[in-house]
Amino acid sequence: MNAPLLYEDASMIAVSKPAGMVVIPARGEETALCLQAALEASRGEKLWVVHRLDRDTSGVLLFARTAGEHRRLNGLFEGRQVQKRYLAWTRGAMPADEGVIDAALHPARKGKMRPALPGEEGALPSRTRYRVLRRWEGLKCGTLCAVELSPETGRQHQIRVHLRSVDAPLVVDPVYGRAAKVENTELGNDDPGVTLGRLSLHASRIVLTSSSGSTLAIEAPLPDDLVAWQAALEDAVQRGACTAR
Secondary structure: OOOEEEEEEOEEEEEEEOOOOOOOOOOOOOOOHHHHHHHHHHHHHEEEOOOOOOOOOOOEEEEOOOHHHHHHHHHHHOOOEEEEEEEEEEEOOOOEEEEEEEEOEOOOOOOOOOEEOOOOOOOOOOOEEEEEEEEEEEOEEEEEEEEEEEEEEOOOOHHHHHHOOOOOOOOOOOOOOOOEEEEHHOOOOOOOOOOEEEOOEEEEEEEEEEEOEEEEEEEEOHHHHHHHHHHHHHHHHOOOEEEEE
16 A cells, blocks of 8 residues: 555544545445555554545545544534645646635535535535646647645535636546546657546645644645656656746
């Protein structure tokens, strides 16, 4: 199991979740294949799930080691006292270099979410702050952006739906985006193969209050596949396949 430990104390742990692994099993899936079960087996202790990341999202993930810490951490998340930061790569230009996507969400069919209609009953207020870090223009797949996002609410699939709502979905997102992968040819490279084949989203940082009362910041470095993805984009710039700013 490749889930490097990022932080540990007597009451909680933080790991760097790999893409492609569920936190808890989906319906019909084997419990032993989920991250919670794998960590419990390798560590020989019970762990409580505090929050989740989508199967194909990588990054910081917290687990409580005691029931009391589980309640405390849940209270922090529910009270919006946890700061979260994500890195995403979008297919399409963001509306501005920085701003806020303030769009209520509503449950949709098959476990999905969608933007709520004006005045719709059951709408969930949702806000995501964003800042564009870099833009690549002139590629065959259109304009791409590297974006830092800070969700102020914690709705299911919030970042993915918010990005789609401003016509800049994740580069790779088979549910809310336009593609399930990025081919090398889309970056102006004639070599056959896939440059990126999973959700282009990474939970990079969490800031919260520890059980001792101190401020705790936990960061997850980019995994190898996203490091290679960034390198491929910069290689496209060097080859003249696109421009970047």
